[in-house]
Amino acid sequence: MRASGLSGELRYGYQCAARLGAWTIESCDGGFRFAAPIAEAHEVWIVCRPLRLVLALGLAEWVWDDVDPAIDGATVTITLTHRPSAAGARVE
Helix, strand or coil: CEEEECCEEEEECCEEEEEECCEEEEEECCEEEEEEEEEEECCCHHHCCCEEEEEEECCEEEEEEEECCEEECCEEEEEECCCCEEECCCCC
16 A cells, blocks of 8 residues: 655644644555654644644545654654544645
């Protein structure tokens, strides 16, 4: 399985810890591997835990709570071991 999108965020509570660019999710051992470039990170919130991954999919969002991102330079990777919750239509 493979999925991709254009944008997303890592959040600490309601704070935006990082804005993410074009992302991919691919099958891997033990779940799925998420990868995306970091477009912008907030130095205080990005080191806080727990973080939430929020991916924009048209007018909906996929949300994973309590993720543990690995940040290497300007790229973030996360092993996703459970299904996301889906949020309804976004207002922009």
